Amino acid sequence: MMKGLKKWRLFSLLAVITVFLSACSGEDYISTLKPAGEVGQDQFDLLIFSISIMTLVVVVVSFLYLYAFAKFRRSKLGEKHMPKQVEGSHTLEIIWAVIPIVLLLILSVPTILSTYKFADVKAMDEVDEEGNKTALTVNVTAKLYWWEFEYPEQGIVTAQELVVPTGERVYFNLKAADVKHSFWIPAVGGKMDNNVENVNKFWLEFGKESEGLKDGVFYGKCAELCGPSHALMDFKVKTVERAEFDAWVASMQATEGQTASVDSTDLGEATFAQSCLGCHAVSGVGSTGAMGPNLATFADRNRVAGILEHNKENLESWIANPEEYKPGNLMTGKYSELSPEEISAVADYIMSLSVEK
Numbered sequence: 585m586m587k588g589l590k591k592w593r594l595f596s597l598l599a600v601i602t603v604f605l606s607a608c609s610g611e612d613y614i615s616t617l618k619p620a621g622e623v624g625q626d627q628f629d630l631l632i633f634s635i636s637i638m639t640l641v642v643v644v645v646s647f648l649y650l651y652a653f654a655k656f657r658r659s660k661l662g663e664k665h666m667p668k669q670v671e672g673s674h675t676l677e678i679i680w681a682v683i684p685i686v687l688l689l690i691l692s693v694p695t696i697l698s699t700y701k702f703a704d705v706k707a708m709d710e711v712d713e714e715g716n717k718t719a720l721t722v723n724v725t726a727k728l729y730w731w732e733f734e735y736p737e738q739g740i741v742t743a744q745e746l747v748v749p750t751g752e753r754v755y756f757n758l759k760a761a762d763v764k765h766s767f768w769i770p771a772v773g774g775k776m777d778n779n780v781e782n783v784n785k786f787w788l789e790f791g792k793e794s795e796g797l798k799d800g801v802f803y804g805k806c807a808e809l810c811g812p813s814h815a816l817m818d819f820k821v822k823t824v825e826r827a828e829f830d831a832w833v834a835s836m837q838a839t840e841g842q843t844a845s846v847d848s849t850d851l852g853e854a855t856f857a858q859s860c861l862g863c864h865a866v867s868g869v870g871s872t873g874a875m876g877p878n879l880a881t882f883a884d885r886n887r888v889a890g891i892l893e894h895n896k897e898n899l900e901s902w903i904a905n906p907e908e909y910k911p912g913n914l915m916t917g918k919y920s921e922l923s924p925e926e927i928s929a930v931a932d933y934i935m936s937l938s939v940e941k
């Protein structure tokens with residue numbers, strides 16, 4: 585009976601491990617084990633390197649244990665056998681103190697080199713002959729529970745979906761508007777905290793275009809417990825060739841002055857201007873500091889509210905009752921006075937906001 589129970593326990597443990605390990609096998613849009621870019625690759629290499637050292641230790645120790653186990657059995661050596669006494673042996677003590685120190689030293693060299701490399705943001709301040717910044721910088725502001733991406737040199741701002749060029753270092757200034765969050769694009773690199781009291785800086789390199797991925801985007805997450813909707817504080821990253829990125833910037837800049845009018849004959853636009861425009865801009869030209877996510881590129885995005893499938897029904901449900909989808913968000917209760925007809929019209933209007941079409 586006991587034996588059967590033990591076996592059953594072992595099998596369930598193995599089953600659980602299998603589930604976890606298969607989840608680790610990785611989708612390339614979100615897995616640290618399928619790195620896309622220099623930082624992600626370096627971090628992955630460090631991971632493999634440290635696991636290799638640990639595996640070596642486990643193998644050697646297991647071998648010594650099994651060797652001793654097999655060789656020094658009482659049945660072989662007899663009840664009277666007394667092993668050699670080695671207590672207080674300086675040689676042995678030095679050996680088992682020095683080996684771990686050496687292993688840690690070996691591990692520390694690439695770790696320290698990488699840490700300095702990832703923190704090197706000197707290129708952020710470099711300028712060409714005309715005084716323009718040579719590297720792309722994005723200011724990321726984390727808010728409860730969404731992300732704002734400002735491109736200060738380009739004079740544009742967007743939310744929830746970061747657009748970046750591939751094959752070059754993109755520099756990030758990270759901060760938070762309310763509580764501590766953490767910026768993480770698992771497949772590309774990270775993570776680093778967004779704090780209220782200081783700006784953290786780092787860089788990432790995006791190794792491939794996101795177009796071929798499952799949803800056409802890399803997944804980004806908040807990696808610091810920030811409130812009831814922490815686990816829902818997602819963003820997406822669209823990576824494109826430099827030329828396509830420049831075209832995107834130009835079409836963002838072309839939305840300058842775009843706004844919604846309360847006098848519009850379109851019920852959606854008029855309602856939006858009345859009830860939403862105070863927090864949500866519809867022009868991509870601007871800077872950081874909005875109350876709500878910028879909606880200039882809403883139709884181009886992959887998700888509603890960062891998490892829901894991108895369709896009008898979900899957008900209507902979100903506007904009508906955001907609390908149901910992201911508990912504790914700051915939009916809850918703001919639109920309870922809108923009629924279903926107005927919500928439907930506003931959803932149509934928001935779904936029409938695009939810079940890519």
Ligand code: CUA
Pocket residue numbers: 726729764765766806807808809810811813814815817
């Ligand atoms: Cu923001 Cu967790």
